[in-house]
Amino acid sequence: MRCARLPVRVFRVFRGEVLKQGAGASRIKCLSAASKDRYFQGVNTLSEHEQRGRFIAFEGGEGAGKSTQVKALVARLRGRGLEVVQTREPGGSPGAEALRDLLVQGDAGRWSALSELLMMYAARSDHLEKVIRPALARGAWVVCDRFADSSRAYQGAGGGVAPAFIEQVDRAVVADTQPDLVIVMDMPVEAGLLRALSRGDKENRFESKGLMFHERLRQGFLDRASAVPDRYRVIDAARAIEAISVDVWDAVHRAFAELQAGQ
Ligand code: ATM
DSSP: OOOSSOOOOHHHHHOOOOOOOOOOTTHHHTHHHHHHHHHHBBBBOHHHHHHHHHHEEESHHHHHTTTHHHHHHHHHHOOOOOOOOEEESSSSHHHHHHHHHHSSSOOOOSOHHHHHHHHHHHHHHHHHHIIHHHHTTOOOHHHEEHHHHIIOOOIIIIIIOHHHHHHHHHHHHTOOOOSSSEEEEEHHHHHHHHHHHHHHOOOOOOGGOOOOHHHHHHHHHHHHHHHSSEEEEEEESSSHHHHHHHHHHHHHHOOOOOOOOOO
């Protein structure tokens, strides 16, 4: 349920002013029920992404080819004349990139899953404040290589942090800035790990966590996708790059009505 753009009056209300009844009423019908309730209560706490840009996240295990597909999608959206911010997690802002270095390098046991979760969300908080929310607020599309479902999968399903705690942190940090669409790139764990390890880079802390860990997180992504099917698409990533790109575009095209105009 999406609203292309709300009038300036409504945006000012979002910034903390009390709502004048009737302002932007023609658009209220395209907001979520919870947002409508808040709107009519007089204080608009609508998220910026609900009102403005579009937010797409790519998720998946190691070696699933996310980065290649992110680049291809960004190029395609830009080809439509859209402003697109390509970003990634952990990272995406200078502060979050500094945390990334701590998170992805070193021994597998360097951080507990709980410490990782808190650092991931600290990085995410900075990324949201400095990059994602400003981009969405000006109407840009944001395409992010990993987002909060990686925390659910790696620190939750893989690392054993309680899902209820993750959701509590997520509500505080991500709040309403949830992705509009999550593309889960799925492939067998062993093939993905072989691909990732063959890259031989120094960001290999998570790769070294063992097969069972990666099996659990793969299942974590799939469980999440079936729990929230309207915002998730699972794509078979064990295929040629071009075939995957076709499916990614199909998923994006179907999810956003504005892309269908003139097609
Ligand atoms: P990329 O390699 O996809 O850039 O991601 C870096 C690592 O960060 C990735 N594992 N590896 N390799 C998964 C991990 N990660 C988490 O564990 N939790 C998170 O919330 C995020 C965003 C990433």
